[in-house]
Structure formats: structure tokens, C-alpha cells
Amino acid sequence: MGSDGEKPASPTLSDTGNHVSEAIPTLDRQEEKRLLLKLDAVFVPIIMLVYLSCFLDRTNIGNVKVAGMPEDIGASDVEFSTAVSIFYATYVAFESPWAILLKKLTPRVVLTGLCVVWSLTTIFSGFITDIGGLYAARLILGACEGGLFPGLNLYLTMVYKREEQARRVSYLFVCAALSGAFGGLLAYVLLKMDGIGGYAGWRWVYIIEGIFSILIGLLIWFGLPNDPTNAYFLNEREREMMQIRAKQRAQYMGSEEFSWEEIRIALKDFKLWISGAIQFCQDILLYGFSTFLPSIITSMGHSSIEAQYLTIPVYILGGACFLTLAFVSDHLCIRGPFIAFANVFGIIGYILIICPTSNAVKFFGTFLCAIAVYSGPGLNLTWLNVNVAPHYRRAASIGFQQTIGNTAGIVAGQIYRTSPYLLGNIFSVSALGLAQLLILIHWLYLRRCNLLKKQIASGKVQDKRRVKTGDWELDFKYHL
Template sequence: MFFFWALQCNPVLFTDVFKFDPCTAGQNGSLFKAGATLPRPDGEKSESSIPSDAGNHASEAIPTLDSHEEKCLLLKLDAVFVPVIMLVYLSCFLDRTNIGNVKVAGMPEDIGASDAESSTAVSIFYATYVAFESPWAILLKKLTPRVVLTGLCVLWSLTTIFSGFITNIGGLYATRLVLGACEGGLFPGLNLYLTVVYKREEQARRVSYLFVCAALSGTFGVFLAYVLLKMDGIGGYAGIFSILIGLLIWFGLPNDPTNASFLNEREKEMMQIRAKQRAQYMGSEEFSWEEIRMALKDFKLWISGAIQFCQDILLYGFSTFLPSIITSMGHSSIEAQYLTIPVYVLGGACFLTLAFVYEHLCIRGPFIAFANIFGIIGYILIICPTGNGVKFFGAFLCAIALNVNVAPHYRRAAAIGFQQTLGNTASIVAGQIYRTSPYLLGNVFSVSALGLAQLLILIKWLYIRRCNMLKEQIANGEMQDKRRVKTGDRELDFKYHL
């Protein structure tokens, strides 16, 4: 996805398996300072693996913030930034997946496209999506978030509007390629923006809001498709919504969040302090091939990428082709549009609920595996020769698994780039396995991917559990530290989330 962009943008948080554990970091979840010591169960202390001169701010005495004041600041930041970011991602995902809605509305027949050509139109979107992520993300650093994000939003909105006037498959291919090129910079751009607003331990919840929008886009998208089916001939004008969102970006996302106009002087001072605190664990922004090499040799990176590939088969296949799956049950195109609404609502609600639960428990793997069980059962109900009511219930179960698992598990820059690249490769596959009704191949492939994901999740859970045990034994003096690499996630201060 944005692998080469990741090489340029080092200060990206990484949660789940590569994360400092705020649950064990004291009352306020504060990070260990440079030269800090690690507590031992016996009350003694061992020297931290963080060098006393690490980072640009490590040697500075950074003041701590009052927890109540910081909580109020976070509420204010959320009230301003979260709605804007959610609406931006909503419009992006809406324009990306509406091809599934127009397919059941008769668009392929209108332009003379076969089932294979329609599937190709879904897949080629991600060719330019992957290719343009790096250039757009680099431009985000060279220009400003306001210019880049607003420009991208306006460009893909105009593309969506003009898609209403295509008359052949070549026009559809062209609009999908342009749409992918424009939307490729949004996700890395929003994540990079989050890293300059929130601390690492605060970002998981904010990222979860983005993926709730993926579910909301399904709800809003089918509602919009239902309305436009009643207003034949103006389908492309759905892109006007995204143009309005572009204006919201321009006025709602300041280039420098630490000096945002809605903050008072005390809050701006607190934002500056928080920026210094982030710098302690972000490290240098200078590019290092050695860091990239270490990341690519990490077993956790490869197995996490494989897990995300399996999960994204469900994400891109189910979210894009759900209207077609429901149509294959015998419902009309109009019925297929509004019957998807409760499915997406349930999925979004389950995702948001579990996101809050596993953030507080600092446990992720078991929740993902638990949600996958619902997806597996759901696909089995859809595949087996059961009644339409049972198949529709299966769609609800699939939505539970989908929206719990779409959020990527962020790590350092190279890791997130590579992992997302594997995830988007799944989107190309998904476009090819859902070709003709009743979509048996696509559904069987998806449930098989979830089954493989369960096995990989177990392997990963056992591996990082072993890593945590080794760190604990070293910190307790029970064994000698013979590891060659002791920085980054190898530091004893860092605890992997299971």
C-alpha cells in the first residue's frame, strides 16, 4: 500500500503487537523517561534499555500535565477533529464502494459490461491506489495537510460526478483508475495527521472511528443508492457530497494542530508539551535503511501482514458485493439496497463496542479470533442450501466479523506500509472471486481465509506471549540478555499486546 511512503515518514505509531503498554505505565499511562528504571516484582530496579541521550528531547525535563486538564483537552480535540476526519473517510469509502450498489441497479447492462469486466473494474481501482500512496504522502510533508487532503477530496468528488456520464466499459475503467489515484493518499494522510494530534496510546480509539465510518458508508451508501434509483439519470451527482466535505477539510483541519485557533493559550501550551512527550518515543525523523531492514526481518510483521490479507478478503469482498449477494437470494435491486442497512448498522455497533472494550483490557488477539467465529458461521449459512431468512441472518454475522477486524494494527513506518500493501492485495483478489451469482467461489474463498486467519492469530499470539515472557525473565535477572538488537520494540520497557 504505502510502503515507500512509510520509508519517508518515521514517526508513525504502532499498536497491538508493537506497543508500549499504557496499562502498566502508571496512573496516567505516561511513557518511561530516558534513563528510567524498570520495576521488578521483588521491588528492585533494573536499568532501562533506553539510553539517557535518546531522542532530541530525552535530556530535557518535560513537565507533566494534569490528568483532568489533559482529559478536557482531549475532549475538545475530539469534538473538533474527529467529526471532520470521520466525514472525510465516510465520503472516501462511499465513493469507493458505490460500484457494488450501481451493479445491482443495472449499470453493467447499461454500458454493456460483462460480469468479468465489472469485477476487473473493482480490482483496477487498487492498482493506482497502491501506486499513488507514496507520492501523495510525500507531498503531504512537502506541502500541507490542508492543501493535499482538500485537493484529493475535490478531485475524487469530480471523478464520481463524471462517472454518471460514462457510456462504456472503458469509461468505467478510467474513472476507477482516477478514483484510486486520488483516494490513495487519504488513509496515510489521515493517520499521519493523527500522529501530530494524539499520543500513541490515544490513537487506537480515534482510528477505530475511521472504520466505523466504513460501516456507516455502507448504510449511507445504500440509502443514497435507493434514492437515486428513484431519480434515474442523476447518479453521478452523489459526488457533490464529497465536494462539500473538501470544503470542511480546508476550514476544519489546521496545518499546525498545536496552534489551532479554537485552542486557548493554556491549551496551546499543553499541546506543545504533548508534542515533546511524543518525540520521546517517536525517535528521529531521519530516514534509516537499517531500521527498514530490521522491520522487514521481523517475524511479527510477516505474520501480521498475512492475517490482514485474510481479514481484508472479507472487508473488500463483503462490503463491495453485499448488495449482489442479497440479490442472489432472490430480492430485487431496490430491496437489496435497503436490506443492507441493518447489516452495516449492526457491524458498526459491534466494532465500536469491542474497540472500547479491548482498548481498556489491552487485549486484541482473542477478540479478533472471537469475531471471526461469527464470520465463519455467517458464511456457512450463506453457502449452505438454507432459506433466504437464514442466509440473511448469516450476512449479519459476517458484518460482525468484518467491522471488528478492519482496523489495521499500526506499528513503525515500514511495518505499517508493508502490512497495508498486503491488505490491499486482498482487494484485487476480492474483485476476481465475486464474479457470477450465487457467488459460491467468493463466499467459499472468504470463509477459508477466515479459517486461515484463525490459525495465524493463534501462532502470533503464542509468539508474542513468548517474547513477553523472555523480556520479563531478563528484567527479573533470571536470564542473561544475549539479544543483538535491544532498541525499538526490543526494549524491555515495551510490552507486546496479546
């Protein structure tokens, strides 16, 4: 039995969960692998570039902080921390609406529109003169970028099967890591433009990175089709295979019609809330580390310019480790234990940074932290992705889970205020400890649900479940 909870040649399941007589054709494994390679070759670079530009525009505030921006606009430490946090006020408010509207408004319109608006906002950020302008820019960025991550995740579920998703989601978080590495390198170069045209170097960081993002918006419009099963780059046989894959995923995708009932089911699902709690803990690291790593390194005695390029190997290691864990997670269809495993490195890393160790040891600790920073949020989101069905129940779950998790960004902006950032680092390692407990609870709950379904199917236990459709169908096996 495949990870979708269906046998490839078994009858399809209709949107209501009733069996129909038509048998689903099987696909040649090698032929399907070639199709996946082609899908990855087109979709993955576009998706990675758009998320790279998004995260770059979001976190470059950490690069400009050490380059004199607060002083130039007359912002105090408290006001600048507020500017970091205020981004997440609109970010979390707009995540669920954009996720639910994605299919109705079409992915191309939603994703391109959001990208263009946040890109223009980034460019205009290079011309702000006071803290009020920075607040306004961060609020607009949050409203637009809030729809991107849930939207891209939903788009991936329209293309790939459950057991194929972790490594594709990992590409997004690798981009978050690359944005840190690339952002540090780019900031290092752009800050040398200080004085050109009468503008400070930090202004050029915003202007150039915003122009880059505008170009990515055009790539989305022309590169991502609204219906991946009929993508422009597929031949007739490949489109036929995509239709077969869609039938194989029918139980997972479900009805194309919007349903408030599915939204209500999602909101009552324990999986959503426990996943959201884990995501909150993991995002404390993600937003604190990715935004303030240059400042953390500066607090170790390095100059602001050195801090920009010293972040690069840290981010690269974090991304590489996540790719590896995601690949193994997909292969084994196991999620929770890999999140917990990655978190162990983060706990050790933060302890090394917090304790009275040498700056060299503290810097080594940032590498360990990076393993947990990207692997934890990405694998946890995948864990929810593959365990919720059908589409609109999953859209609501992803949107609300991200809303819960991303409120951590508000916290991160407040706990990383002054060097040497002891409060922020202690808070982060405590969040990791709590996440480990929540991961265990989530894993035990899913194991219990799988056992209950098995007992009901065998007739050992009476079926008293209120919800019996989508991921609650008896032949839908949850990934642990």
C-alpha cells in the same frame, strides 16, 4: 506504568533512546479528558466525513451494478469484475509512498489534494460510456484513495497516545460501515432520479456523491492543522498540554527526520509481515462484503431497490459492534483476542449463508458477518499502529501492511462474479479460518518478545538483538 511503556514522571527518551535529565510533567486526569473531548469534537467528525466520502466513492460500484450500469456501458460480468479489481492495482502501489510523504508534504496538502482528485473522478464516472472509461476512473480512484487510510492513521498517531487509538481508528471503520448504510440509502433515493436530465439513475449516484466529496475536501483544508499540537481551536493551556503529551509519546513518535534506516528496519520486522497476512485475510471480507452485499442480498430473491435499503441495518450493526470492541480493547490494551472473537461471528455467518438454509436465515447471517467485516481489519491495523515506533518506521509499516492487505481487493473482485456467490462466500470463510491461526501466531510472537525484553532487563539473558531502538527498547511493552 502506562501503555506507552513509560512512567509519566520519568525522564524523557531522546530520539536515539538515550535518557535526558528533564522530567516530564504530569497532567491532571480530568483536565486531559476535557482536552481529549475537545480534540475528538473537532478532529473526529472531519476524519470520519473524509473516510465516509472515500469509501462511498469506492464502493458505490456495488450499488450501480444492480441498477443497470453494466448493461448501459456494455460490460460483461468478467469485465465488470475486472473493473472492481483494477482499483486495487494503483491503490496498493501508492499506499506506502503517500504514507512516507505525508509529513514532508504536510497532511493538509496531501489529504486535501487526494480528496479533490478522487471527487472529480467520481463525478466524471457519471459520464462514462464504455468499459475503458470505467477502467480509467477506477485506476485514478485507487491511486488517490490509496494514500488516505494510511495518512489518516498516521495523523491519529500525531494526536493520540497508544492506549487512545483503537477507538479512534474504529471511527474510520465505522465510516466504512456507515458508507454502506448511507450509500444504500442514498442510492435508493438517487436511483429514483432515473431519467432526469436524460441521465440514468446510476449516473446521478456518481455525480451527487462526487459533489459531496468535493465539499469534504474543503473541510480537510480548513479543518485539519498540519501540527495538531498547535491547533487553531486550542487555547494556550491546551497547547501546553499537547506539548506535554508529545513528550510523553516521544519514544513512540521518535525523530522527525526522515531515515531510510527506519524503512529498512520496518521491512525486516516480522510484526509487519504477520500483520499484513492477517490484514489480507480480513480484507477479503471487507472488500467482498462491502462491495457486493447488495448483490448478495439480491441473490436471496430481493429486488435491486430492496437490496439498497436492506443493507442499512447490516452495516449499522457492524459499525456499532466495532465501536464497542474498540472501546474495550483500548481500555484493556488488548488487541489480538478481540480480533479472534469478532471473527467467530463471521465464520458462523458465512456458514449460514453457504448452507442450504432459508433466505431469512441467510440474511441473518449477513449481520453476523458484518461484525467480523469491520472489527477485524480495524483492530488488526491498530495492533500494528501501537506496536511500531518511531514515526517513519511506523509510517512504512502501516503503508506496507495496507499494501499487502489491500491486494485482497483484487481477489474479492474475482471471487464474487455470479449469483449466488458461493465461491466468494467459501473463500471468505476460509480466509477467516486462516486469519484465526495467524492471529494466534502473532500473539505468541509478541508475548515472546515482551518476555525476552523482561529477561534482558533483569540480566537473565544476554542481549543479542540487532535492533535496540524505537519499539525494540526494553521499556517499550507490546500490546497483546
